[in-house]
Amino acid sequence: xxxxxxxxxxxxxxxxxxxxxxxxxxxxxxxxxxxxxxxxxxxxxxxxxxxxxxxxxxxxxxxxxxxxxxxxxxxxxxxxxxxxxxxxxxxxxxxxxxxxxxxxxxxxxxxxxxxxxxxxxxxxxxxxxxxxxxxxxxxxxxxxxxxxxxxxxxxxxxxxxxxxxxxxxxxxxxxxxxxxxxxxxxxxxxxxxxxxxxxxxxxxxxxxxxxxxxxxxxxxxxxxxxxxxxxxxxxxxxxxxxxxx
Numbered sequence: 001x002x003x004x005x006x007x008x009x010x011x012x013x014x015x016x017x018x019x020x021x022x023x024x025x026x027x028x029x030x031x032x033x034x035x036x037x038x039x040x041x042x043x044x045x046x047x048x049x050x051x052x053x054x055x056x057x058x059x060x061x062x063x064x065x066x067x068x069x070x071x072x073x074x075x076x077x078x079x080x081x082x083x084x085x086x087x088x089x090x091x092x093x094x095x096x097x098x099x100x101x102x103x104x105x106x107x108x109x110x111x112x113x114x115x116x117x118x119x120x121x122x123x124x125x126x127x128x129x130x131x132x133x134x135x136x137x138x139x140x141x142x143x144x145x146x147x148x149x150x151x152x153x154x155x156x157x158x159x160x161x162x163x164x165x166x167x168x169x170x171x172x173x174x175x176x177x178x179x180x181x182x183x184x185x186x187x188x189x190x191x192x193x194x195x196x197x198x199x200x201x202x203x204x205x206x207x208x209x210x211x212x213x214x215x216x217x218x219x220x221x222x223x224x225x226x227x228x229x230x231x232x233x234x235x236x237x238x239x240x241x242x243x244x245x
């Protein structure tokens with residue numbers, strides 16, 4: 001939400017989106033935390049998660065309980081399915097190829113564990129085009145893979161040393177690159193800026209938002225106040241969002 005407040009291009013993108021989640025964000029910015037906005041959020045979640053009657057009369061259900069327990073990556077895939085991070089096209093020498101979207105992208109976990117989040121751009125392995133890839137069976141052709149990053153890049157960061165680890169890999173905020181340069185056509189690249197990180201702490205998600213004045217703000221629904229922190233704060237990042245500069 002703070003990205004839309006600070007960046008007019010991203011704000012316009014959200015306003016023009018047909019997706020319910022960007023529409024909800026725009027309504028929160030415009031109207032604030034009103035009863036109508038909370039109802040809109042509840043209806044969005046009701047369509048995605050298990051919903052059970054909580055209070056009812058003989059005539060009708062008065063209220064519901066929505067079991068929306070989920071991880072942030074799944075939530076992003078469910079709510080932003082039509083606003084992906086990357087659009088992919090495979091152009092095959094024999095078959096019709098295919099197109100598909102990546103809602104999220106993920107880095108190479110092993111390298112992050114070994115070298116840290118400062119290597120994020122390197123371990124995303126984002127290059128395009130990539131030539132002469134063996135096509136999917138039963139096709140015997142080869143294809144060119146085109147990857148086109150969209151206006152926002154959402155990165156899944158729940159990185160663990162092994163499957164037995166209870167918590168993910170932690171870092172200082174300043175270790176996270178504040179910009180990414182992604183190559184998506186021959187001699188063409190797009191620059192992206194970091195606008196937010198989702199931290200996971202004791203079973204609870206906390207949002208760290210980087211404002212245009214360089215200040216990190218903390219948004220925690222267990223705390224009514226908006227706090228600030230320095231880039232030396234240690235976090236357990238599960239998710240990051242970058243937007244096109």
